[in-house]
Amino acid sequence: MVYVCTLCGYTYDEAVGDPDNGIAPGTKFDELPDDFVCPLCGVGKDQFEAQ
Numbered sequence: 001m002v003y004v005c006t007l008c009g010y011t012y013d014e015a016v017g018d019p020d021n022g023i024a025p026g027t028k029f030d031e032l033p034d035d036f037v038c039p040l041c042g043v044g045k046d047q048f049e050a051q
Helices: none
Strands: 002-005 011-013 048-050
Touching: none
Parallel strands: none
Antiparallel strands: 002 011, 002 048
């Protein structure tokens, strides 16, 4: 599943994760910590939409 930040367009792909920020490939969006923020603009998980 892919999630997109509605503010800046950053894409979080569960298959890829975010290795630059310590998130391993295969990490589900729901498994991200509650304090996860968009690495580009800093908004919270509630600002992401599933694509």
